[in-house]
Amino acid sequence: DTSNGKIKKTLNIAIIGGGLVGSMAALHLGKKGHQIHLYEYREDIRKAQLAKGRSINLSLSARGRVALAEVGLEEELLQHGIPMYGRMLHDLNGNMTFVPYDRNTKQCIYSVGRKKLNEILLNTAEKYTNIHFNFNRKLISARFREGQMEFKDPITNELHKATADLVIGCDGAYSAVRKNMLSTPGFNFSQSYIQHGYLELCIPALDGQFAMPHNYLHIWPRGEFMMIALPNQDKTWTVTLFMPFKKFEDLKSACDLVQFFDENFPDAIPLIGEKRLISDFFSLKPQHLISIKCYPYHISSKVLLLGDAAHAMVPFYGQGMNAGFEDCTILSRILDNPNVQIADVLKSFSECRHQDAHAICDLAMYNYIEMRDLVRTRKFRIRKALDEFLHKLMPLKWIPLYNSVTFTTMPYRKCLENRNWQDKVLTRTFATILTFTGCFVIVYLYNIFFALGNRN
Numbered sequence: 001d002t003s004n005g006k007i008k009k010t011l012n013i014a015i016i017g018g019g020l021v022g023s024m025a026a027l028h029l030g031k032k033g034h035q036i037h038l039y040e041y042r043e044d045i046r047k048a049q050l051a052k053g054r055s056i057n058l059s060l061s062a063r064g065r066v067a068l069a070e071v072g073l074e075e076e077l078l079q080h081g082i083p084m085y086g087r088m089l090h091d092l093n094g095n096m097t098f099v100p101y102d103r104n105t106k107q108c109i110y111s112v113g114r115k116k117l118n119e120i121l122l123n124t125a126e127k128y129t130n131i132h133f134n135f136n137r138k139l140i141s142a143r144f145r146e147g148q149m150e151f152k153d154p155i156t157n158e159l160h161k162a163t164a165d166l167v168i169g170c171d172g173a174y175s176a177v178r179k180n181m182l183s184t185p186g187f188n189f190s191q192s193y194i195q196h197g198y199l200e201l202c203i204p205a206l207d208g209q210f211a212m213p214h215n216y217l218h219i220w221p222r223g224e225f226m227m228i229a230l231p232n233q234d235k236t237w238t239v240t241l242f243m244p245f246k247k248f249e250d251l252k253s254a255c256d257l258v259q260f261f262d263e264n265f266p267d268a269i270p271l272i273g274e275k276r277l278i279s280d281f282f283s284l285k286p287q288h289l290i291s292i293k294c295y296p297y298h299i300s301s302k303v304l305l306l307g308d309a310a311h312a313m314v315p316f317y318g319q320g321m322n323a324g325f326e327d328c329t330i331l332s333r334i335l336d337n338p339n340v341q342i343a344d345v346l347k348s349f350s351e352c353r354h355q356d357a358h359a360i361c362d363l364a365m366y367n368y369i370e371m372r373d374l375v376r377t378r379k380f381r382i383r384k385a386l387d388e389f390l391h392k393l394m395p396l397k398w399i400p401l402y403n404s405v406t407f408t409t410m411p412y413r414k415c416l417e418n419r420n421w422q423d424k425v426l427t428r429t430f431a432t433i434l435t436f437t438g439c440f441v442i443v444y445l446y447n448i449f450f451a452l453g454n455r456n
């Protein structure tokens with residue numbers, strides 16, 4: 001159909017995956033009037049118990065908020081989120097030190113429940129008559145050039161076929177859509193698992209209240225082991241323990257586990273509860289963490305990847321969902337260009353997005369490495385204090401890396417360039433200080449020996 005002279009084509013779009021990014025993409029594209037058919041492997045999350053072993057809450061920051069605002073959901077989500085105004089660092093003696101994100105502007109990130117977020121996105125999408133949900137539909141094969149897909153119902157094992165003008169893969173890190181693209185000449189793909197796994201524990205409410213000060217992201221930086229806690233609406237905490245798989249395997253008995261926590265996270269034992277710690281730790285398997293890059297994200301005018309399907313990252317920046325939501329913002333903006341052909345939309349999305357997506361994957365991996373050498377809270381604090389001091393000195397030049405990633409929509413690749421520049425400045429400054437100190441020591445020692453020589 002045409003309207004005001006422009007060729008406006010309403011597309012029949014299949015979105016594979018009804019997770020956070022799939023449901024966000026359905027909203028962004030449904031809002032433009034396209035016919036959206038969302039196919040989700042699992043049952044309707046709004047009726048299901050939470051899938052074990054998935055991060056129960058997540059940190060929502062600037063990029064994710066922009067995407068939510070675009071579909072009119074930012075305020076509602078912030079109502080359900082808990083603001084965290086900085087890090088609360090736990091040292092080995094159980095002392096807590098607050099390091100704010102920004103003393104002046106009271107910047108914060110929000111802890112939001114994954115299930116709640118997904119429910120709100122799905123409930124909102126359901127209101128659009130042009131958005132159609134198909135749960136219990138696992139994509140098992142596709143002929144994308146012909147727009148043909150085949151699904152299997154994991155409950156009945158029935159097969160279902162469907163066609164679409166455009167297929168958007170939002171089916172996560174182990175994407176079936178991406179797997180199907182691997183055979184396309186020119187499609188580049190890389191993945192790497194890290195040695196650390198993660199396991200979720202819980203700090204229950206204490207007399208109906210939070211057991212720790214709750215407007216903070218709690219971090220136990222222990223070098224090779226890292227633990228964080230994000231608050232939940234029900235006054236509990238989701239604790240995520242990151243540890244090498246080898247270490248998980250070494251902790252074979254309850255005694256090993258309690259002794260390990262006593263040595264590394266002594267204050268966490270009474271908070272979690274020894275019995276609960278033992279039962280939760282041994283009832284769940286540590287989960288793998290993977291980093292995935294690919295390029296391009298599209299095939300002609302027929303397929304596009306968004307979210308973890310396009311760029312899964314290790315969670316050491318709390319940006320995976322925020323980056324996937326930002327994918328939707330960017331795709332939506334490109335689609336707003338008048339008279340643009342869908343093939344050109346997908347091409348420019350791939351071209352402009354892949355550098356940023358690869359940058360945040362690298363930054364998250366960089367953090368993973370950086371945080372392992374932050375064995376003590378003092379070092380963490382010094383790093384942050386240095387960042388804050390330099391930011392005060394050159395507010396427009398020195399934006400702490402974490403702040404540029406988390407509190408701005410600066411393209412991730414610019415954040416990475418910013419970090420490389422900061423590393424150069426710090427290395428040069430440190431080298432200069434060392435040189436001056438070295439010269440000073442040499443002159444000082446020379447004078448002492450010279451004076452001593454004269455005295456004799």
Ligand SMILES: Cc1cc2nc3c(=O)[nH]c(=O)nc-3n(C[C@H](O)[C@H](O)[C@H](O)COP(=O)(O)OP(=O)(O)OC[C@H]3O[C@@H](n4cnc5c(N)ncnc54)[C@H](O)[C@@H]3O)c2cc1C
Nearest residue numbers: 017019020021041059139171172307308318319320321322
């Ligand atoms: C421990 C941990 C902590 C994290 N913390 C944060 C954080 O604090 N902040 C943040 O921003 N991000 C965080 N993340 C990252 C975040 O969870 C992901 O980036 C986000 O879930 C990606 O959303 P997605 O919709 O792309 O993929 P997913 O959430 O994986 O959803 C994919 C959906 O597709 C469905 N699916 C899969 N295969 C098929 C198929 N063949 N057919 C049909 N459907 C299919 C799945 O059932 C699922 O519903 C964390 C991740 C982990 C592991």
Ligand SMILES: Cc1cnn(-c2ccc(OCc3ccccc3)c(C(=O)O)c2)c1-c1ccc(Cl)c(F)c1
Nearest residue numbers: 059087219226227228315316317318367370383402
């Ligand atoms: C879920 C979530 C949301 N944000 N962050 C996050 C990440 C890194 C940070 O700094 C790293 C750094 C400090 C000092 C020098 C380099 C890097 C900070 C910070 O500065 O508060 C916060 C996380 C997170 C996720 C996993 C682990 Cl293990 C973790 F500790 C925190």
